[in-house]
Amino acid sequence: MNTPSMRPRWEGLPDEVRAKVNARLGSPVVEVSYPEGGFTPGLAVRLTCADRNEVFLKAADLALPMASHYRSEAVVGEHLPSVVAPRLWWSLESHGWIVNAFEAVLGxxxxxxxxxxxxxxxxxxxxxxxxxxxxxxxxxxxxxxxxxxxxxxxxxxxxxxxxxxxxxxxxxxxxxxxxxxxxxxxxxxxxxxxxxxxxxxxxxxxxxxxxxxxxxxxxxxxxxxxxxxxxxxxxxxxxxxxxxxxxxxxxxxxxxxxxxxxxxxxxxxxxxxxxxxxxxxxxxxxxxxxxxxxxxxxxxxxxxxxxxxxxx
Ligand SMILES: Nc1ncnc2c1ncn2[C@@H]1O[C@H](COP(=O)(O)OP(=O)(O)OP(=O)(O)O)[C@@H](O)[C@H]1O
Ligand SMILES: [Mg+2]
Missing domain, CATH: 3.90.1200.10 (Aminoglycoside phosphotransferase (APH), C-terminal lobe)
Structure with missing residues (x-):
């Protein structure tokens, strides 16, 4: 298993990308936590906002070949029923990054x-x-x-x-x-x-x-x-x-x-x-x-x- 340190961190996203994400969230991020596991060097992080809303973000540098998987995940995610998968809330591309935001599942x-x-x-x-x-x-x-x-x-x-x-x-x-x-x-x-x-x-x-x-x-x-x-x-x-x-x-x-x-x-x-x-x-x-x-x-x-x- 990868350790979370092999993945980019939330603070490591370009400022402009973080600003776009913050604008979508509408409430400042007050807590970040990283899951264990996985083989992909993409960002995976749970964000908690000041209004206590939570979101799970996955993000990748579009210059990496694996970014195409994040695009596919955004395409498929729109059509998945919530009984099967966490909801995809939104996806954005900005300053060379793709960011997908999901319902954060506690478990x-x-x-x-x-x-x-x-x-x-x-x-x-x-x-x-x-x-x-x-x-x-x-x-x-x-x-x-x-x-x-x-x-x-x-x-x-x-x-x-x-x-x-x-x-x-x-x-x-x-x-x-x-x-x-x-x-x-x-x-x-x-x-x-x-x-x-x-x-x-x-x-x-x-x-x-x-x-x-x-x-x-x-x-x-x-x-x-x-x-x-x-x-x-x-x-x-x-x-x-x-x-x-x-x-x-x-x-x-x-x-x-x-x-x-x-x-x-x-x-x-x-x-x-x-x-x-x-x-x-x-x-x-x-x-x-x-x-x-x-x-x-x-x-x-x-x-x-x-x-x-x-x-x-
Ligand atoms: N919606 C979510 N809510 C809570 N935790 C999540 C959510 N999505 C992913 N995770 C956590 O993040 C980890 C990595 O997620 P995912 O498997 O989607 O990442 P990946 O970077 O595409 O690929 P890889 O499987 O290679 O790590 C999961 O094993 C899980 O622990
Ligand atoms: Mg995985």
Whole structure:
């Protein structure tokens, strides 16, 4: 996990940008607090105003490539129902920065471990996404196949580079034929077509369990896309495995609560599992180290266990 110090601070925003934000808030900021976690070097801060109103700000320098995600989050955020996500109050661009202001949710990251008190609520909200977000309410978002097809294709690159799967060469070598056969972007594009707004990054740190009620809200819709509802359940399986579920247990939890998961073509799920695991393995071996590299290493291991469960 990043520490908050890796992100810009509220005081670090250009004066002109802070002045614009203050004008939108209409009451002076009297308190700032920073969340823990995340991998993005963007500003994330809770602001409390003198009139006791609170807002959660995310902001990024438009010169950074990741700023496009903040723009996407603003586009998608306008269309999200509040039962699913914190409300987007407003978005502005000023002096080279984008700032998105959200309803500030008081709460913490839900616990995804087997038997946790948060898990039923988490699975319920994942299970509600198809109904809440079909037809896709955000007109501007692209097909999820574009995102998914960029995950596929890494197993052949790993084999060609001789770098194995993040240090697991023998695991990949003994499954090479099957991995190559399943690691197919075209199959992913076909199987993932649909008209639900899908999140594509469901993880505990993109969720908040509201203090008091325990209600789960989903954050960080910057990868939002149009596609089949099963895709978000598939993104969530490795997160449940990382939290301590067996692959069979993770799939069973989703099967009990997510209608789209019960209806999905099993082969499509295997194609997805192979693609995302290859993506993590390749990027662990060839991308940045640090917290992100370590996460990708753990995620790739969860993915290998998921693939073994599915392919036997
Ligand atoms: N509306 C909100 N209310 C309260 N806290 C929030 C809100 N939105 C985000 N947070 C907190 O800020 C953290 C970072 O938010 P988010 O995941 O949206 O950030 P990010 O910078 O886009 O990406 P990354 O996931 O890489 O950190 C969350 O894990 C959560 O703790
Ligand atoms: Mg996040």
């Amino acid at each position: 913490g990251q839900p616990d995804l471990r087997p038997g946790s008190a948060d898990l039923p609520g988490v699975l319920d909200v994942v299970g509600s996404l198809e109904q809440e977000l079909t037809p896709c309410p955000a007109p501007g978002v692209g097909p999820v196949g574009e995102t998914l097809s960029s995950l596929a294709g890494h197993w052949s690159q790993l084999a060609a580079a001789g770098s194995g799967s993040g240090g697991q060469d023998s695991w990949a070598a003994s499954r090479r034929v099957r991995l190559t056969e399943l690691d197919d972007p075209d199959r992913l594009v076909k199987a993932s077509a649909g008209d639900t707004l899908v999140h594509c990054d469901l993880r505990a740190d993109n969720m908040l369990a509201e203090a008091g009620t325990g209600r789960i809200r989903i954050l960080d819709w910057s990868w939002g896309a149009r596609g089949a509802a099963w895709v978000d359940a598939a993104f969530f399986v490795p997160q449940l495995i990382l939290a301590g579920h067996s692959p069979a247990g993770a799939e069973a939890e989703l099967g009990a609560r997510v209608p789209a998961w019960r209806a999905v073509d099993p082969e499509a799920v295997s194609v997805f599992a192979v693609a995302i695991t290859g993506y993590w393995a390749w990027n662990q071996a060839n991308g940045p180290g640090g917290a992100l590299g370590a996460y990708r290493g753990r995620a790739a291991e969860a993915g290998r266990r998921w693939i073994d469960y599915r392919l036997g």
